[in-house]
Amino acid sequence: TQLLEQSPQFLSIQEGENLTVYCNSSSVFSSLQWYRQEPGEGPVLLVTVVTGGEVKKLKRLTFQFGDARKDSSLHITAAQPGDTGLYLCAGAFDFGNEKLTFGTGTRLTIIP
Amino acid sequence: AAGVIQSPRHLIKEKRETATLKCYPIPRHDTVYWYQQGPGQDPQFLISFYEKMQSDKGSIPDRFSAQQFSDYHSELNMSSLELGDSALYFCASSSRTGGTETQYFGPGTRLLVL
Numbered sequence: 001t002q003l004l005e006q007s008p009q010f011l012s013i014q015e016g017e018n019l020t021v022y023c024n025s026s027s028v029f030s031s032l033q034w035y036r037q038e039p040g041e042g043p044v045l046l047v048t049v050v051t052g053g054e055v056k057k058l059k060r061l062t063f064q065f066g067d068a069r070k071d072s073s074l075h076i077t078a079a080q081p082g083d084t085g086l087y088l089c090a091g092a093f094d095f096g097n098e099k100l101t102f103g104t105g106t107r108l109t110i111i112p
Numbered sequence: 113a114a115g116v117i118q119s120p121r122h123l124i125k126e127k128r129e130t131a132t133l134k135c136y137p138i139p140r141h142d143t144v145y146w147y148q149q150g151p152g153q154d155p156q157f158l159i160s161f162y163e164k165m166q167s168d169k170g171s172i173p174d175r176f177s178a179q180q181f182s183d184y185h186s187e188l189n190m191s192s193l194e195l196g197d198s199a200l201y202f203c204a205s206s207s208r209t210g211g212t213e214t215q216y217f218g219p220g221t222r223l224l225v226l
Contacts (some may be wrong), residue, residue, distance in 0.1 A: 061130035
């Protein structure tokens with residue numbers, strides 16, 4: 001069973017600060033996806049990373065995939081109250097059978 | 113852009129009753145996944161279908177069954193419901209033939225078993 005550790009579980013910072021969320025596994029991901037989920041709603045896709053060392057940017061969000069494809073990070077620059085929410089990383093470990101294993105999530109609160 | 117559709121959005125059932133959840137994937141997506149998310153927990157994989165055939169099975173109780181139909185929609189059938197089945201059930205779809213299998217999630221069905 002592949003395990004996926006996400007940290008921190010909770011993060012509360014002031015508006016304007018930067019933050020980084022980490023997602024780690026002992027196994028190699030075939031792909032990794034970051035989602036944001038609002039209470040009672042489905043996860044909304046932010047990004048998919050596939051290639052080791054890949055960096056993707058989505059406005060103030062920067063996603064990095066480790067060279068060995070075992071870890072990923074989400075960096076938010078100049079956090080805003082609208083960034084408040086639950087961020088989930090989800091990894092697939094088998095090419096061609098991409099069921100997702102989710103991390104425990106990071107609940108982010110941005111204080112105005 | 114069209115998204116994954118799930119119905120119903122909310123469902124209340126009594127113990128030992130049955131429930132059927134429906135999922136309509138994004139057009140031209142060939143793969144459907146079902147996940148269960150308990151309160152305060154991350155989504156757990158239940159079962160998946162590719163081109164109408166079951167492709168993988170996770171921690172799905174024997175009381176549950178699912179299938180994917182010729183129009184690619186999928187149904188999750190849940191029988192002999194238990195209190196512990198109360199959860200959010202998500203369907204996700206992807207295009208396996210399209211390369212990277214990014215999964216797009218529906219809004220979920222909230223099931224409450226009383």
